[in-house]
Amino acid sequence: MVRPRPMPTLDRRTALKALLAATGLAATPGLAACGSGAAGSDAKSVTFGSNYSDAVPRQAIAAVLDGFKAKSGLGLSINTKDHETFQQQINNYLQGHPDDVYTWFAGYRMRFFAAKGLATDISDLWGQLGDNYTAAQREASTGDDGKQYFVPFYSYPWALFYSKSTWSKHGYQVPKTFDELIALGTRMRADGLVALAAGQSNGWPQLGTFDQLNFRTNGYEFHKSLMAGKEDWKGAKVRAVFDNWKRLLPLYQDNALGRKWEEAAQGVLAGTSGMMLIGSQQIGQQFAKKLDDLDFFAFPEIDPSFGTDTVEAPIDGFMLSRKAANLDGGRKLLAYLSTPEAQLTYLKSDPTSIAASSKVDEGGYNELQRKCVEFVRNAKHITQFLDRDTDPGFAGDAMTNGINSFLQKPNEVDSVLSGIAEQAKSIFAK
Known part of the structure; x- marks a missing residue:
């Protein structure tokens, strides 16, 4: 059987340099908000800021979002930026005209923007989708104030x-x-x-x-x-x-x-x-x-x-912008992204990672993925890798x-x- 090739992985040293710029710890001249979502959004359309820029993950996330449009009846526009550029510009992006929902990471990186008031509290949404996730995943999605700001999508141990x-x-x-x-x-x-x-x-x-x-x-x-x-x-x-x-x-x-x-x-x-x-x-x-x-x-x-x-087990997922023009539509998108359907659609492109949802039918997983699921599911605590946790x-x-x-x-x-x-x-x- 021909296996889909794994999605490309950004070198973490490059990612660290990018995040230094994003958090204001290193100066990067000429930063500009990379989103255009808030300015043009309405109740019938949702905007999505994406760092899934390489060909394979870009096609995979597009297939996921097509599923959301079919299910919800809402329109959706995707604002894709190069992975590194997205991270370099995210601080200005979130303070400017961000998209309703944006891709990001659990752990310190999530807590940083939550603490800066650049993400919307979705604790009430977690009341509906929380049974998709383990207690450790909830912990990884929680800000310093005890509220949830993040929806897990996939991880890899x-x-x-x-x-x-x-x-x-x-x-x-x-x-x-x-x-x-x-x-x-x-x-x-x-x-x-x-x-x-x-x-x-x-x-x-x-x-x-x-x-x-x-x-x-x-x-x-x-x-x-x-x-x-x-x-x-x-x-x-x-x-x-x-x-x-x-x-x-x-x-x-x-x-x-x-x-x-x-x-x-x-x-x-x-x-x-x-x-x-x-x-x-x-x-x-x-x-x-x-x-x-x-x-x-x-x-x-x-x-x-x-x-x-x-x-x-680093967790990639999504957050809801504090300046989202379509909060209701953004919440509906986050709820959809928490589902096994959405996560499995994406993972057709990556046989080395696992869906975050505990409700996923593992019948289509390979042996490695099934073992990864048990590994993460049985964990009392999940760390995100040092560069995401500090x-x-x-x-x-x-x-x-x-x-x-x-x-x-x-x-x-x-x-x-x-x-x-x-x-x-x-x-x-x-």
């Missing part, structure tokens, strides 16, 4: 991915604890494999490793608080994360800083690397012709009091540079943490 055929050949078993993970990696090296494929030249992949180690070592609440700048980066809890990380480093692929994540993932595909911590959407691109051979497991338990109750300036500069320094000189962790702490104090004091 981060975990340790591997080739089934490679593991079967060597007789490897899924580790349940961190010690077992270390032992497995050591065995892989003895078998002549790279234990942990790693590519960090893109700048962002190892941010995901920090997330896993932190919420496994210290739990979800501490992770959330740390990402909000409320914890001490030089404290014992953060130091424990890096001490655990140092135990993993002997398993890493050499020269991670000089390798792209795509190259690292190719080693897993080829059977020369045993596993890789990455997102299903990313590594799924590399396994597009062998998706049935791709499997994964949760990052193992470090502290039994936290277990594996938190997973990383201040973009902190993620793009302090954390990326700090982690790269740690990978180069792991024995100088005190200096690394001091540098991160100093920048955190400056950034979060604003």
